[in-house]
Each structure stands twice: as structure tokens, then as C-alpha cells.
Amino acid sequence: MEKRLKIAIQKSGRLSDSSKALLKECGIQIKNGKNNLMAPAVNFPIDILYLRDDDIPQYVEDGTADLGILGENVVAETDKNIITAKKLGFAKCRLSLAVPKSDDYNSLLFFQNKKIATSYPVILSSFLKKNNIDAEIHKISGSVEIAPNIGLADAVCDIVSSGSTLFSNGLKEVEVILQSEAVVVANTNLDEEQTKIFEQLMFRIDAVKSAKKNKYILLNAPNSAIPSITNILPGIKSPTILPLAEEGWSSLHSVVNEEQFWNIIDELKVAGAEGILVIPIEKMIS
Ligand code: ATP
Ligand code: ZN
Numbered sequence: 001m002e003k004r005l006k007i008a009i010q011k012s013g014r015l016s017d018s019s020k021a022l023l024k025e026c027g028i029q030i031k032n033g034k035n036n037l038m039a040p041a042v043n044f045p046i047d048i049l050y051l052r053d054d055d056i057p058q059y060v061e062d063g064t065a066d067l068g069i070l071g072e073n074v075v076a077e078t079d080k081n082i083i084t085a086k087k088l089g090f091a092k093c094r095l096s097l098a099v100p101k102s103d104d105y106n107s108l109l110f111f112q113n114k115k116i117a118t119s120y121p122v123i124l125s126s127f128l129k130k131n132n133i134d135a136e137i138h139k140i141s142g143s144v145e146i147a148p149n150i151g152l153a154d155a156v157c158d159i160v161s162s163g164s165t166l167f168s169n170g171l172k173e174v175e176v177i178l179q180s181e182a183v184v185v186a187n188t189n190l191d192e193e194q195t196k197i198f199e200q201l202m203f204r205i206d207a208v209k210s211a212k213k214n215k216y217i218l219l220n221a222p223n224s225a226i227p228s229i230t231n232i233l234p235g236i237k238s239p240t241i242l243p244l245a246e247e248g249w250s251s252l253h254s255v256v257n258e259e260q261f262w263n264i265i266d267e268l269k270v271a272g273a274e275g276i277l278v279i280p281i282e283k284m285i286s
Contacts, residue, residue: 003193004045005201006038008065011050015182018090019069023048026204045197057082057185066187066194067201072180073159077122081188086202088182089209093161095120095178098171100148100155105174111135111155117147118157127177145169211284215261218253218277225272226250232267234260255281 009019023030028044039048049065056068057078068082073095075084097116099105108131117138118124128135138153145165147153159180160166163173184205190198221229226241229252233239239254252273256264261278268276 002045003191003197004040004047005066005190005194005197006047006049006064007201008049008051008056008059008068008070010053010056010070013053015053015070015091016050018088018182022069022088022090022205022208025208026201028204044201046201054078060185060187063187063189066190067198068185069182070185072183073120073123073178075183075185076178076180077120079122083186083188084183085186085198086184086205088184088205089212091180091182093159093180094176095123095157095180096160096173097155097157097175097177098145098160098166098173101170101172105172108133108175110174114154115152116155116157117144117153119144120157123178124157145171207283207285210286211281213258214255214281214284215258216253216279216281217256217261218251218275218279219268219273220244220249220251220275221271221273223248223250226252228271229268229273232264232271234264255284 010016020030028041028046030039030041030048032039037050039050041048049059051059053070053074056065056070057075057080059065060068060082061080069088071091071093072084073093075082097111099110111128111133113134115136115138116124117140119139119141121137121139124137138147140147144156144158146169147156148171149169156171157177160173166173184202186198217233219229230239233252233254234256239252242251242253244251265276
């Protein structure tokens with residue numbers, strides 16, 4: 001029988017839509033059985049396991065799942081023997097220490113002998129130990145940010161993205177302990193056949209990721225401007241140049257990094273570029 005890989009993703013929550021979308025962009029079609037724990041992909045040798053994100057590291061360590069998609073924060077907190085194989089660029093957040101807005105905060109010494117509420121006791125205690133701070137850790141599993149208001153703790157250690165949740169609970173972020181994003185994790189004992197499927201999947205993920213980072217750019221320019229525009233365009237190779245029907249004009253095509261794009265757009269116009277089109281790329285194989 002053909003070997004298949006089991007990949008665990010979050011059943012419902014902040015990671016689940018992006019995880020499913022990523023597999024879809026990789027051309028993988030999942031049979032949607034409603035509320036099933038497991039669903040097979042129809043055109044790629046993987047099966048999807050839907051789990052709570054906190055359970056994924058254990059399942060991947062013991063081989064119940066071969067791969068998983070989850071946040072680095074949970075990978076660090078659960079501290080299992082698994083491989084972090086690839087960063088995925090979504091669900092970016094950080095684990096931070098926050099204190100009441102009205103408190104004076106100067107240094108980590110603030111936390112000496114204080115009570116800190118968190119859902120991340122493992123990461124927090126190792127951070128405090130490394131910094132020689134003695135503090136009491138209160139583990140709570142949800143709504144950590146209300147702990148100081150109800151007198152349960154002096155401070156919190158919690159996941160932050162914009163900081164608006166902290167702010168609306170009267171807290172300010174004072175130290176970042178860990179930066180996190182979604183990653184692919186893998187079991188340490190994949191056999192040869194499983195490794196092949198794993199590598200195929202990583203290849204597809206890379207193609208999807210680099211396509212997202214890049215744009216296809218088309219523009220028109222008088223032939224005299226081609227040398228200076230070619231210099232500005234940081235394409236993978238030199239741009240494609242096609243003659244326009246209008247005498248003395250050409251169309252230039254290239255690939256540019258999304259971040260670079262905003263930096264070069266003014267230069268392109270000054271150099272004589274017109275009718276600039278920027279188009280998303282679906283897949284990019286390098
Ligand atoms: P589960 O029911 O699966 O245990 P959960 O409540 O623990 O879900 P979610 O709130 O869905 O988890 O968050 C899942 C992951 O998304 C977090 O572990 C973190 O990596 C990331 N995350 C959490 N909060 C944010 C945020 N505000 N912005 C971006 N990413 C976040
Ligand atoms: Zn969770």
C-alpha cells in the first residue's frame with residue numbers, strides 16, 4: 001500500500017483557516033467530512049488530523065501524527081522532541097510581560113517577588129531563571145489579561161499581536177520574551193518514503209511562500225529608457241523586453257519583491273515608465 005503522512009492542524013481557532021488555506025494553495029484537496037477527527041487528501045498522500053493546538057507536539061513526538069502546523073509559542077511551551085522544519089509567515093505574535101499602565105517600570109527587577117499570571121509557565125519560568133528573577137507564577141488557561149484587575153496577579157505574561165487587548169485591560173507591554181509565527185513541525189523518525197512525501201510538501205510550501213513575497217511587474221517605456229529601467233528592476237534574471245506596436249516603445253516584464261516594489265516605483269516613473277501593472281504570482285519555482 002502507498003505510504004501516507006498524517007499532518008495535524010488546529011481544529012478550530014486562529015491557525016485553522018490559514019493552515020487549510022496553505023494546503024489548498026499547495027494544490028492539496030481535502031475531503032471535508034464534517035466534525036471528523038481525520039480527513040484524507042484526495043490528490044496527495046497525506047491525511048489531515050484536526051486537533052487542539054496544544055496537543056499537536058505530543059502527537060508529533062510519539063508519531064501519531066508525522067507533521068503538524070502550530071505556533072512556535074506552543075512548540076516552546078510543550079518542549080517535546082520534535083523538529084521545527086519551516087516557518088510559515090502567518091499567525092505572527094509575541095509572548096510578552098505586561099504590567100498595569102500606572103505602574104512605574106524600569107527593569108526586570110520589577111518582577112522580583114511579584115505574582116505573574118500566564119498560560120505559558122514553562123517559557124516564563126525559564127526566562128525568569130535565566131534573568132535571576134524570583135517570581136510566583138500563576139498558571140491560568142484563558143483570559144490572562146484580566147488577572148491584575150481582579151487582584152489575582154501583579155502582572156501577566158501573554159500572547160500579544162497589536163497590544164489592544166492589553167491596552168483595554170489597563171496593561172502595558174514591557175518585555176518581549178519570545179517572537180512567534182506558525183511553523184511546520186515533524187517527527188524525528190520519518191522513514192525514507194515518508195521523508196520523500198515530506199520533501200514534496202515542503203517544496204510546494206516554498207513555492208507558495210516565495211510567490212506571496214513577489215509580484216510580476218509589467219510596464220511600458222520608450223526604448224531610450226530601457227537601460228536605466230533595467231538597472232532599477234531587481235528581477236530574478238534580466239527583464240523580458242517586448243516591442244510595442246507603437247514605434248520606439250517597449251513593454252518590460254520582471255519579478256520584484258513586494259517590499260522592494262514600493263521603493264522603486266517612483267524611480268521607475270522618473271526613468272520614464274508608464275502603464276505600470278503589478279500582478280500577484282500564484283506559484284514560484286526557483
Ligand atoms: P485550541 O482550542 O486549539 O487550544 P487556543 O485557544 O489555544 O486554541 P488560538 O487562540 O486559536 O489558540 O491561537 C492559536 C495560535 O495562534 C496561538 O498559539 C498563537 O501561536 C497564535 N496567536 C494567538 N493569538 C494571536 C494573535 N492575537 N495574533 C496572531 N496570532 C495569534
Ligand atoms: Zn490551545
